[in-house]
Amino acid sequence: MMNDRLQEMGAAIIRQSSSQTNKYAGDGTTTSALIAANIFELGQSYVSAGHNPIYLTRGLKEARNKILEYLEEIKTTEIDDQLLYNVAKVSCNYDENLTNIVFKAIKEIGINGIVTIEPGGTESIIQIQQGVQILRGFMHEKFADKGTTKCILHYPFILTSKEPILQIKQILPILELIKNTSSPLFIIASDISEEVMSQLLYNHTKDILKVCAITIPGMGQSFSNDLIDDFSILCNSQSVDNIQTVKQLSQLGRAVKIEVTNTETMIIGTQPNEQEVENRKYLITNQQESAKNYNIQTLKERLARFDGRTAIIYIGGKSEIEMHENRDKLVDSLNATKSTLKNGVLPGGGTALLHASKLLDYLSIDVQYQLGVQLLQQTLRQPIKQLCRNAGINDGQIIKALLEENDYNIGFDQRRSxxxxxxxxxxxxxxxxxxxxxxxxxxLGSMLLSTEAAVVLDKTYTPTALDKYKKEAF
Incomplete structure (x- = not known):
């Protein structure tokens, strides 16, 4: 927290922009902040010299569109193992152990697999288990554990019901069975009434029985039932049409851990029957052959769920600070590798942006917007300049040499100089x-350039006490 309220506002805006980048790309927060800061700093000097900020921002946006087209053209989408490993390595800050963990996680569970990160010992390790992801969350925020946005159930029993649960008496015998075990209960059902949900919530919040529930509505009862049958096989739970037939705990599924938020559920460490899994996959595969176009994607998603596994990474470190640092590197690397498989890669170290800046020499645009184009051109060269400075290297000669290169993959590796x-x-x-x-x-840079004033809260102001005001007549 800064002492100057105006500085704090500026820092908060930069953080917000970086958070936005991290949300959609999983990394790149430093580059985003660097670009915004350079546009504002250099652009402000233009504005102070009398140039119109609206023309500057218009030029920036016209140039931006050209740069994005170029980056789309030069990206590499054929990702082999070595390339993927290198992406993980760069994002891990060249930590070999974390790089190997990230690479193993992505190779073992795939791009849509579930990864959870938990505190570990002094060394970081990884475990691969069967896992299920459901894009449905809890029905009330009070199911979340105190002080968090998640409900975490350790070694829960799992009930999967195609029968709607409309009255608490339907599941009362099951609740009694579970209560005697001191284990939590997780319910997957086609529908749950408000009355039942209130009763479950009461038991949960009063620590009578830790429980959480989600519903699986679908495009028709048949679709919902198919999904519940899928989840019952994956959780090794009996899929029931009549809840009253559940008399024993063996009819319920088990998992090592379940994490539920308001939007999704992750079931970790299930032990499905392999033969039932293969039979179900065979059935869904056959359904694809006769399915209509709008159903094919849904069937593909259902089939992929049966190949789903989860990676549990126990993050290590010799101190709490090192553990947090390793976690941040790990998260960045996981996001970057998944993004690479989805969207492709570019030459790193500021190289792609530097070569892209050369295009702006040939951009045809109204003269009044030209200064905005020049502003972006200089900004695109800032990341590689900063990397050179960080390494104590003269950036002028490096950039001059690279700008003369025709191969857009040619850049400067500061680690190898x-x-x-x-x-x-x-x-x-x-x-x-x-x-x-x-x-x-x-x-962000454009917004700051076109902003004329900022309103901040003056914490030094103390209002006059009510009894000190003079009486006035109107």
Whole structure:
């Protein structure tokens, strides 16, 4: 927290822009902040010299569109294992152990797999388990554990019911069975009434029985039932049409852990029957052959769920500070590798933006907007300048040499202090990271340039006490 309220406001705006980049790309927060800061700082000097900020921002946006087209053209979408490993390595800050963990996680569970991160010992390790992700969350925020936005159930029993649960008496015998075990209960049902939900919530908040529930509504009862049957097989739970037939705990599923938020559920460490899984996959595959177009994607998603596994990463460190630092690097790397598989990669270390800046020499635009184009051109060269400065290297000579190169993959590797092909050298950026850093940085910089005033709360002001005011007549 800064002492100056105006400075604090500026810092908060930069943080918000970086958070936006992280939300959509999973990394690139520093680049986003650097772009925004440079646009504002350099742009402000233009405004002070009498130039119109509206023309500047218009020029910025015209140039931005050209740059995005270029980046789309030069990105690499054929991702082999070595390329993926290098992306993980760069985002992990070249930590070999964390890089191997991220690479194993992505290779084992795939791009849509579930990854959870938990505190560990002095060393970071990874475990691969069966996992299920459901894009449905709890029905009331009070199911969340105190002080959090999640409900976490350890070693719960799982009830999967195609029968709507409309009265509490339907599940009362099951609640009594569970209560005697001191284990939590997780319910997946086609529908749950408000009355039942209130009773479950009362038991949960009063610590009588830790319980959480989600519903699986669908496009018709048949679709909902199909999904519940899928989840029952994955959780090794009996899918019931009549809840009263559940007499024993063996009819319920089990998991190592379940995490539920208001939007999704992650079931970790289930032990499904392999033969039932194969039979179900065979059934869904056959359904695809006769399905209509709008159903094919749904069937593909259902089929993919049966291949779903989860990676549990126990993050280590010799101190709490190191553990937090390792966690941040791990999250950045996981996001970057997933983004790479989805969107492709670009040469890293500021190389793609530097070569893109050369295009703006040839951009045809009204003269009144030209200064905005020049502003973006100089800003695009800022990331590689900053990397050179961080390494104590003269950036002028490096940038001059690179601007003369025709190969857009040629950049400067500051770790090796050499110019070369960045893809071959393993210095790579996710396309989505570069794209969103650019978009968010320009958006924020443009907004700041066109802002004429800021309103801040003056914490030094003390209002006059009510009894000190003079009486006035109107």
């Amino acid at each position: 050499c110019i070369g092909n960045m893809i071959d050298l393993g210095v790579i950026d996710s396309f989505a990271v570069v794209k969103h850093s650019l978009l968010d940085g320009i958006s």
